[in-house]
Structure formats: C-alpha cells, structure tokens
Amino acid sequence: MFSLQSTTKLLATLSLACLFLAPSADAQTKKLSDPEIASVAVTANQIDVNYGKIALKKSKNAEIRKFAETMIRDHEGVIKQAVALATKLHVTPLSNDMTKSLLAGEKKTTKMLNGKSGKAFDKAYAENEAAYHDAVISAIKTTLIPDCQNAELKELLNSVMPVLAHHQHMAHEMAANFK
Amino acid sequence: MKTIFSSAFSMVILALALSACSGDANQPSNTTEAESAAANGFTPAATVPAKPHKTDTVIIKAMAFSPATITVQKGDTIYWINQDMVAHDISQYPDRKWHSALLQPGDHYVQTFDDSSSYFCSIHPTMLGKVLLQ
Numbered sequence: 001m002f003s004l005q006s007t008t009k010l011l012a013t014l015s016l017a018c019l020f021l022a023p024s025a026d027a028q029t030k031k032l033s034d035p036e037i038a039s040v041a042v043t044a045n046q047i048d049v050n051y052g053k054i055a056l057k058k059s060k061n062a063e064i065r066k067f068a069e070t071m072i073r074d075h076e077g078v079i080k081q082a083v084a085l086a087t088k089l090h091v092t093p094l095s096n097d098m099t100k101s102l103l104a105g106e107k108k109t110t111k112m113l114n115g116k117s118g119k120a121f122d123k124a125y126a127e128n129e130a131a132y133h134d135a136v137i138s139a140i141k142t143t144l145i146p147d148c149q150n151a152e153l154k155e156l157l158n159s160v161m162p163v164l165a166h167h168q169h170m171a172h173e174m175a176a177n178f179k
Numbered sequence: 180m181k182t183i184f185s186s187a188f189s190m191v192i193l194a195l196a197l198s199a200c201s202g203d204a205n206q207p208s209n210t211t212e213a214e215s216a217a218a219n220g221f222t223p224a225a226t227v228p229a230k231p232h233k234t235d236t237v238i239i240k241a242m243a244f245s246p247a248t249i250t251v252q253k254g255d256t257i258y259w260i261n262q263d264m265v266a267h268d269i270s271q272y273p274d275r276k277w278h279s280a281l282l283q284p285g286d287h288y289v290q291t292f293d294d295s296s297s298y299f300c301s302i303h304p305t306m307l308g309k310v311l312l313q
C-alpha cells in the first residue's frame with residue numbers, strides 16, 4: 001500500500017520534523033537558555049512570514065493567498081509581542097543550534113518552493129505549512145516551554161499555542177484539498 | 180476651576196463606587212453601561228438612565244470568543260475586547276453583513292443588538308460566536 005510517492009512524502013515530512021525534533025546530541029543534553037528560546041521563537045515566526053511572502057509572490061489560488069496573508073499578519077503579530085517582551089525583560093535573543101537548523105531548513109524549503117509553480121507550488125506550499133506547523137508546535141511543547149525559565153516568556157509561548165494550532169488545522173485542511 | 184475640580188472629584192468617587200460593584204473587570208460579566216465604562220477606564224456618565232440597556236463583555240483570547248454564546252435583551256450593547264496574541268475581527272456569519280475593523284491586540288469593538296446574530300472571525304473562520312435575544 002506504500003506507493004513510492006507517499007513514502008517519499010513521508011520521508012520528507014519526517015526529515016523536516018527531524019530538523020526541529022532531533023537537534024545535535026549536545027543540544028539535547030543542554031537546556032536552552034531564555035535568550036536562546038527568544039531567538040528560536042522569533043526565527044520560527046519569521047520563517048513562516050517569509051514562506052507567506054513567497055506564496056503571495058507565486059500563487060494565484062485565492063485560498064492559498066488568504067492563508068498566506070493570515071500567516072504573515074499573525075506571525076508578524078507574534079514577533080512584535082515577543083520582541084516587546086524580550087526588550088522589557090532585557091533578554092537579547094541568542095542564536096543557537098536550533099535557530100541554525102531552522103534557518104538551514106528554511107533555505108532548503110525556499111529553494112524547493114521557488115523551483116515550483118502553478119498547482120505544484122500551491123500543493124507544496126500547503127504541505128509545507130502543515131508539516132512546518134506540526135514541527136514548530138512539537139518543538140515548543142517538548143523543548144521551548146519545558147526549558148523556559150522566565151514566567152512571562154513561558155506565558156507568551158503558551159499563548160502562541162492556540163494560534164499555531166489554528167494554523168495547523170487550517171494548513172492540514174488546505175493540504176488535503178490538493179491531494 | 181473649583182467646579183472642574185469638584186466634578187472631577189465626584190467622577191472619581193463614582194468610578195470607584197461603580198468599579199467596586201462590577202467585580203473582576205477581566206471576567207465576562209453583565210454590567211450596566213456606566214459600570215462597564217468605569218471598569219474600562221472611560222469617564223462614567225453623571226446620571227444612570229432610568230431603564231438602562233446593559234453592556235455585555237466578550238473577551239477574545241486563545242483564538243476563541245468567551246463566552247461564545249451570549250444572551251442579551253433587545254437594545255443591549257456588546258463590548259468585545261481583543262486580549263489575544265494576534266489581530267481578529269468580528270463579522271456577521273456567514274456574509275459579513277456587518278463587521279468590525281481589524282482589531283489589534285488591546286483593541287475593542289462595540290455594537291448594539293436589536294436582533295439575534297451569528298458571527299465569526301473572518302481571518303480565523305473556526306472562531307464562531309452567537310448573540311441571542313432573550
């Protein structure tokens with residue numbers, strides 16, 4: 001029952017998830033500091049803003065464009081609040097292994113998205129949004145929230161979860177339409 | 180000068196008295212317009228109307244309207260406040276016959292109802308709410 005296509009898709013999803021879920025052995029034993037968590041949070045949001053901008057440039061599909069606009073507005077809103085809180089707490093975002101692997105994943109995905117057009121692009125964008133939100137939600141749940149020291153930063157991470165869960169739900173529905 | 184001072188003073192007293200009986204301002208509640216205005220930091224009306232219409236508060240938080248269903252009397256006002264991480268709107272469901280502007284975090288929207296209405300957030304269409312007339 002496993003077609004080559006679905007296996008490839010599964011592998012692609014898993015490898016994307018691995019970028020977030022299986023950081024280096026060093027990072028696994030070492031907890032993220034609050035400045036590192038702030039860096040991951042801002043980067044993860046900025047990447048989805050960037051994907052949304054690619055979609056607005058490339059897609060003519062009304063559903064895709066509306067979703068991309070929502071991603072840009074919501075994730076920019078979250079960044080604004082995260083930066084405001086970090087400034088208030090005198091936390092300067094600090095780049096780390098997880099930030100780096102997020103950015104490496106973005107580079108790969110951007111190249112993949114830019115290589116597609118029309119329906120193939122819309123499908124790839126929708127599937128990537130579903131997988132990306134799955135991965136970010138897991139990373140926040142399993143790493144960022146447990147590692148976070150500051151109560152206000154932890155509350156911000158908790159408040160972002162319903163927003164991401166909504167995006168995840170919409171993205172999976174959208175991706176299913178392109179099956 | 181003296182008049183301004185004393186009327187400002189009496190407003191403060193009124194605001195304190197009203198906010199004291201409106202309870203926790205962060206909880207959705209049934210309050211009169213003056214009480215709600217005082218709780219939300221507005222200048223309270225000097226006199227309370229003989230038969231006041233109520234203002235009910237709906238909080239927008241965690242991608243949901245709370246309470247999602249609210250029952251009001253004809254002519255009552257609903258006050259929505261966005262306490263969420265992201266911007267939302269309040270739109271008549273499903274045609275957006277009436278709708279608010281984009282509400283950034285901290286923004287509010289006020290509307291008076293003479294009829295029942297379903298509404299949603301047109302940006303996040305899984306967010307649904309209902310205004311029912313008693």
Ligand SMILES: [Cu+2]
Pocket residue numbers: 266267268300301302303306
């Ligand atoms: Cu919304």
